[in-house]
Amino acid sequence: MSALLQIAGLTAHYGDFQALFGVDLTLHEGQTLAIIGANGAGKTTLMRALTGVARVTAGTVTLAGEDITSLPAPDILTRGIAMVPEGRRLFPSLTVEENLLIGAHARTGNSHWTLDRVQALFPILKDRRLSPGTALSGGQQQMVAIGRALMSNPRVLLCDELSLGLAPVVIKEIYAAFPQIKASGTSIIVVEQDIGQALRVADHVHCMMEGRITLSGRPAELSREAIHDAYFGVSHA
């Protein structure tokens, strides 16, 4: 496995507040990586820095050998990093189908992910294709947001807090699509507060606290105690 996405010494700010302190991460081709951590650990800022929305103040991001640090968001998307943003952020003026199609706005050439394939992955999106995107349930909206990101045919899919505010059964339904997404060759980074879900879906887990990575390893290698310590920053008695 070769490194697809290499993050080195990444420092970024959330407003005036420094949210990342020299984060190092490697995502290999075909890998699924989970980043867990409490609120305010810097997970979302990391996602925003990777997609060009948050300002990077130091460090580098390299995608397939190309330095993409601080490129504008549209340029990062066209190089192959797509994001499912926290809170889904569907476009209220667009129908479900239009929300999916807008994901392919900057795409040129052939794509594995077409409207048909995304609708096959989440059949409800075909049934509700003419509804306004924001008229759907939270779980269905999350499916639209994932489909919309896939429509750009990304090499790296970033998912920020997919399970936030959703019922466990809905979360399970959404993550059931992941094997197919992986099979398409897309590498994935999920940011999760739901540790159990993160451990199930990922090949490799990083735990963040206060803008730093405090623990890394394969799900099987990490003890509950180690995760607890890394997550809350307290020694497990």
Added chain:
Amino acid sequence: MILIDTLAQGLLLGGLYALFAAGLSLVFGIMRLVNLAHGDLIILGAYLILTVTTVTGLHPFLAVLLAAPVMFALGWLLQTHLLNRVLGADILPPLLVTFGLSVVIQNGLLSGFTADSRKLTAGAIEAQSLDLGLVTLGVMPVLTFASAVAVVFALNQLFYRTALGRAFRATSDDAVTAQLMGIRPQRIFAMATGIALVVATIAALYLGTRANFDPSIGPARLLYAFEAVIIGGLGSLWGTLAGGIVIGMAQALGAAVNPEWQILSGHLAFVLVLLIRPRGLFPRAND
């Protein structure tokens, strides 16, 4: 009988106001920019058509085909190099800049074309009319109204049937998330202002053939356009057409009672609509 004739004339006049307003409505709908120079840009378009007819000898209806791409380019450049720099969370800078632009255009036209009033001559068609039995309508007013309907229809098709329109709506909804889709909002805005100035050129054609114009009359056209947009509901193109018609009909009715009341009646209708429906006739659900 006279009432029907008055209302018909008002309806057609409303088409002209809708043309003034459609570009303003488009730009506001996409980038929440109130372009105070919109009226002056229409007048600039009229002078451009006049220049093309003078230089080439073309009929104004053909000259507009040459003027429109020039105005599109002007809109694109204006947005890219000036307006995009001042758009942001604060609504005051774009207001000041477009106000300044209005002054610059008026003075530029004054030094280039003097304060003399001018007119576009369309020839025999200006005097032709259609006898519909109940009413007799001038061919030019009918063309004006038909153009307004066609422009609003075309803009709606663009908005709701094309990839560009999808990008317009997505950017208007949420410019940050739109960038995550690979959309470049500043280019989208440049395209929108370009299209708005093409519509302004069509408005200029009918403004210039209907009556005299001079460099100072832009702000009054802006006022009618504003009223039409607000009566219709901000961001709704069909609403803008309806708003233009409300003003046109109110003016025609006012003029029928007393010619001095024409302009005043239009403004009164505007106030009346705002009192009854403060968000206009067809407000967008998510504004």
